[in-house]
Amino acid sequence: MTDATICSTSLAAAQNSLMLYDTLTASKRRFVPMQAGRVGIYVCGMTVYDYCHMGHARVMVGFDVIVRWLRQLGYKVNYVRNITDIDDKIINRANENGETISQLTERFIQAMHADEQKLGCASPDAEPKATLHINAMQQMIQTLIDKNLAYQGAGGDVYYAVERFADYGKLSKRKLAQMQAGASERVGVSDDKQNPFDFVLWKSAKPSEPHWASPWGAGRPGWHIECSAMSTCCLGETFDIHGGGHDLQFPHHENEIAQSEGATGKTYANNWMHMGFINIDGEKMSKSLGNFFTIGEVLEKFHPETVRFFLLSSHYRSPVNFSDTALKESHTALSRLYQSLKSAEAIGKVVIDNAAWASQAGQAFIEAMNDDFNTAKATSVLFGLAASINRAIKAEQTAEALHLACTLKTLASVLNIAQATPSEFLQAKIGNEAGLSDEQIEQKITQRATAKSQKNFALADSIRDELKRLGVELEDSRAGTSWRRI
Known part of the structure; x- marks a missing residue:
């Protein structure tokens, strides 16, 4: 049996044991794709009016590894992540800067891609832009109106009527009646809205704002309808996995379900995945709270691979506490892997070896990743290998040390860490830091x-x-x- 066959056999068998936590059912269950051997995944992307922060980095890196693992298992993956390029924040920022919306959005799209590449993330297979899917959004809105799930208010805006969708709140586990009772003193029903929780599908045009012609007058889409239209255009009315940050569960993803399932009468996504928050002093990192760090700012102080490793050191659903101390600890830990590889490279060439997947460490790694993509447990396998390499070298078991190093490098390749030469990582000068050349x-x-x-x-x-x-x-x-x- 060849190395490639060993790899194929070990990983193909592992397809059947992949467990995924589904937010909708609040349970971990075996992943079964709609079509054997293929996976369609949609992730809510960035609104491109500013530089990406570390919360965005977690979504980028987290889903990059999820997609990499699905492909390692042998799946053909269609990974779609949208770009929101029309939004109130975008309009306001462009006006503040005295530039056009397209100038602003293209600049930040390029910056987003640069951040993504530095963090070692592969590009999605498709990046649909909201402004290029207006017709699909209008068609979905018209379907919702025809089904009496949406209405046009007196001011011209079109709203989704949440009370007419029986399952509203099923993702976030919220009951509409309880939300209404809690909001009764805080939220009033406007002249336009029939219910305070009705949300906008189409905004009527304001003077000087970008707009498109529609059956309801000139205007632009609401945020939620954008993802419903783009995801179904790219992946179909039902697809395997929908993902995003934890903060998108409500109202964004809840509203996506209401729109999409209301329009099609079909299940929107079979599995829902959400990344945990990045916290600063116990509060989630976000632009709205003003406690965020951009990816660029962090990369001025830390190696990109250190940042990636930091994000993978916790389970994707768990909150992560961000600090310089935590990143320094991650750098020290990652350096240990590279030091072991460096010691092995003094013996011989360390290469990717597909037979590694059939080893005891390979099987432990597969088990960890198949347990809802548990990268924290998977990286512990790598540190076990590093310790074994060091012991083998000390015992002058050179062949064993080299074999273990190849195993480490192979398993780590799925996480896209420990793939540089040891000197490239260990001797890297970070950002614009002072110090010796x-x-x-x-x-x-x-x-x-x-x-x-x-x-x-x-x-x-x-x-x-x-x-x-x-x-x-x-x-x-x-x-x-x-x-x-x-």
């Missing part, structure tokens, strides 16, 4: 070697200590002295 470090190492050859050990030690104070750690071996940034 590579050339200055090498000069110091040469000076130290000269001091040691002259038996001036006090000077050699002082150079080592100086480098450590400046964030550079030396490691002496039979092959010479290597270094890494700490």
